[in-house]
Amino acid sequence: MITLLSPHYKAQEVTKGDLVIASTALGFTIGFGFAFYFTILTTWALQVQFLLQIIVNRCGILLTHKNKAYRLKVLVGVLITAVNISVYCIWIPARLQISERYIHINEWWDRCEKVIYLIVDGCLNFYFIHIVRMNLIVHGLTKYRRLTHFNMFIIGFSLSMDVLIIAMMSLRNTFVYMQFHPLAYIVKLHIEMAMADLIGKIARDKHCGVIAEGTFSSTIAGVNIDHAISIADCEDYKSSHNTLKDFSIHSAESLDSHYPTMTSTYLDTVLGNPQYPVFCAISLLGIFILKYPFSDNKKKYPVLNPKEPFEWSNRRATRDFIANSGSLLVKARALYKNQPYWAHTEWGENLVIPPEFLDSLKSNRQLDFLIPSGDDTHQYIPGFDPFKGDVGITTVINKYITKTLNKVTGPLSEETSLAMQQVFTDSTGNVPPNLSWRRNTTNGDILPEWHAIQPQRDLMRIVSRVSSRVFMGEELCRDDEWVRVSGDYTLSAFTTADLLVAYPRWARPLVHWFMPECKELRRKLNDARRCLQPHLDRRNAIKREAAAQGEPCPFNDSIEWFEKEYAKHDPAICQIGISLVAYHTTSDLLMETLFNLCQHPELLKPLREEIVNVLSEEGWKKSSLNNLKLMDSVVKESQRLRPVLLGAFRRQALADVTLPNGDVIKKGTRVVCDTTHMRSSEYYKDAATFDGYRYLKMRQTPGQDKHAHLVSTSSDHLGFGHGLHACPGRFFAANEIKIVLCHLLLKYDLKLEDGVIPTPTPSGFSYFGDGKAKILVRRRQEELDLESVET
Structure with a gap:
């Protein structure tokens, strides 16, 4: 038959x-x-x-x-x-x-x-x-x-x-x-x-x-x-x-x-x-056609984590992606290579494009970053108000902060020294409680012992204080209450945002009212407002007095910059917003760099020699920081192996956009590029191995120098994004990280606790560092007195 x-x-x-x-x-x-x-x-x-x-x-x-x-x-x-x-x-x-x-x-x-x-x-x-x-x-x-x-x-x-x-x-x-x-x-x-x-x-x-x-x-x-x-x-x-x-x-x-x-x-x-049952049948059929369109471009590309048959919601697929994104993205890279594919993610349904597309799309103004970013950071939910300041923050960073980098290098170094004395201790005899010290048997001097720090928490304290020196001035950056409140809000905001993605987008405007974490986040934002208000009142009084005497405004910080650019604004939200940009990603990259240095102690000596040679000759200048080439390479390599996100170049099409392969994506389509290629042997030799000299060698290779700098972006390295919406604060962050590393490496020995290997954790498109791993530090005698270096 x-x-x-x-x-x-x-x-x-x-x-x-x-x-x-x-x-x-x-x-x-x-x-x-x-x-x-x-x-x-x-x-x-x-x-x-x-x-x-x-x-x-x-x-x-x-x-x-x-x-x-x-x-x-x-x-x-x-x-x-x-x-x-x-x-x-x-x-x-x-x-x-x-x-x-x-x-x-x-x-x-x-x-x-x-x-x-x-x-x-x-x-x-x-x-x-x-x-x-x-x-x-x-x-x-x-x-x-x-x-x-x-x-x-x-x-x-x-x-x-x-x-x-x-x-x-x-x-x-x-x-x-x-x-x-x-x-x-x-x-x-x-x-x-x-x-x-x-x-x-x-x-x-x-x-x-x-x-x-x-x-x-x-x-x-x-x-x-x-x-x-x-x-x-x-x-x-x-x-x-x-x-x-x-x-x-x-x-x-x-x-x-x-x-x-x-x-x-x-x-x-x-x-x-x-008419009625026919209408119902047509409506039902229409719903399925809309849900599973045959002629849409969505069917042109495969789906990484498809919904099960007759599964209306993508909630299960999204949860699966959040839990297994690391392996799923690696699998997709192997299966689809240079082909776009769809994925149900915590950012919604996204078209994941290969890095080969980015150079053609990086300057396309029809691909917007602010719309998907605002939605994914829950700007529509009370308590997440600081995330709404993306446009204003970008303006202030580009117009003021980047242009003042050469002037603020000295103040940043000064504030770093004070912050480290407070957080990491110093050998001055001022021993913080609960830390182990011993006395020299010869002369009785107090000598430091190894003691543990928690990088995620302690580096955030240092970075927030150092950044605040530029953003808010000397007085406010040394206000322990403000440093605590702003740092607490930053950590809570990102943690709470990750909790919210477990709920469907339509449910979040309702669910957040019943989440204790969201209530706590709103409370911390109000605490920040109360903490900042006395400083604002004093500043306004000083400005009025200066104006009455015909003198210029004595302040040159982000509080003043926002007032110049925006007549109506909430100072607390603006300052918290700029801290979200500066504190979290900077401290995260600094933490990952320290983890790598602890696992590769052979880099400590050449790094210290580079610091001494460059700063003793050139002093605290923007140009001298640029000449810390080995340090630049080490930080960029750390960012390559563990970027803060597994998905970069997040965009939404404002109109129909033609991809480099000739396909057209419809208006409203969200695209993203996964960063797994940054750890792929197709792009880097021994890609899975940390090589602190990788980008230093690249600087010496003709044609590759422009892509070897920490602040440079390319389709091969998306740590700071790429194109029109690349991170505008990367120049400030790079300088700040280098200044902190100069103080830390010259003044402290560091190592990991025995048997500890920091392990990053992927969660959706987020890539978290090991927040539980601790670093042991011990005060050492520095080869160069950084406080006496010329500015």
Whole structure:
């Protein structure tokens, strides 16, 4: 027999248990092939059509208007026939594995048509209950009340068979589902036949009635009508009409003749008018087409973590990505290479583009960063207000901070020295509590011992204080309360943002009101406002006094810069906003650099020699920091191996955009580039190995020098992004990191605790450093007095 199977057909493995279950319906099973699938589908189609027409006929004999019953019968027949034809055209080619397209379409349509059957079945059964109540029970035939109660239970059992069928479609082996389907519908057919027989028995049983001999009165459509029905009359009905159909027809004709003004219920109108169910069917089909568009570019590219068939939400896929993003992105890089692909991420559905596309797209102004960034950082949620200042912060950084780098190098060094004395301790005899020190047995001097610091926390304290020296001035940066409050908010903001991504985007504006973390975040923001206000009041008083004396404004910091640029602004939000940009990423990169130096102590000596040589000759200048080339290479290498994000170049298309391969992405599409290539052997030699000299060697290679600097961006290294929206504060951050490293490396020995290897953790597109790992530090005698270096 011709099977019509595809040459690439792969039969599913069938176990003995599968055969037992599958043969329950027919007592035997049929081998795979066209005959198998055609037989199964034809059986399904006939069973579904017969089953639903039985219910339609049951409803029709009680309807008062025969044309309504006819329309209902035709409507259900046409609808089910259309669905069955579509199943023939899709299901059989998919099962024969004719093409991937049919297989993909069938994955959702097979479930869709089962749901359509379920809905139609349920509507018809409940409509029948409604007719019985309105046309019989309401008018005194109360013996049918118990019938309706029992029928409700049987309807639930019948519909559960449909649910069982849909559930069995999720089994790995569809062989069981396909051959078990007829059994489920045989059960449903038996239920319908049994119900018909039960209704006939009730109609013929005179002892089932509870209506007494006499009359009942009914007012319908405002008309009072007395209609006598006696038990004797029922006996006449039963003797002359032995079937439920005859009894029901007579009852319907009687009701029709006595109640010509009876109005239809709302449900009658819906099911009686073919426009409504047709409209519902078209709407349902439209929803699926919108959800699974065939002509859209989305189908052109593969999906890294697709939704399961009949899975409306991408929540499961998103959670899977958040939990396994590291391995998923590496897998995608190997599978798709230079091909774009879709991914369900905590940032929504994104088109992940290869790094080879970036140089062509980096200057495209139709690809916007602020829209997706604002959405992904929850700027629409109270408490995340500082994230709204992206445009203002970029303006202030570009217009003021970057231009003052040469002037602030000395103050940054001064503040770093003070911050380290406070956080890491100094050998001056001022021993902070809970730290281990010992005395020199010769002269009794206090000598430092190794003690642990927590880099994530302690480096944040140093960076926030040093950055605040430039952003807020000398007074505010040394306010311990402000440093604490701003640092706490920064850590809480990023932690809370990561918690929110576990919820669907539509639910976040509601969920955040019930999250303790969001409430705490709003409290910390208010604490920052209260902490900053006294400083603002003093500044305003000093400015008024200077203006009265005709003197210029004595302040030159970001508080003043924001006032110049924006008349209406919240100073606390602006300062917290700029700290979010400066503190978190800077301290994170500094922490990762220290981890790498602890694991490669052979770099400490050449780094210290470079610091001494450069600073002793050139002093604290922007140019001298640029000449710390080995340090620059070490930091850039640390960023290569663990960038703060696994996804860079996050953009949203403001209009249709043409990709370098000629494809067009639609307006509103979000794109991102994963950073796994930065650790790929396709781009770097010994890519998985930390090489502190990697970018120093690249500087010496003709044509590669411009990409070897820490602050330079390229498609090969996306640590600071790339293109129009590359990090504007990277120049300040690079200088700050180098200044902190100069003080730290000359003044302190450092190492990891025994047996500790810091391990980064991917979570979605975030790539977190090891926040639990600690570094042991010990004060040492520096080769160069950094406080005496000229500025």
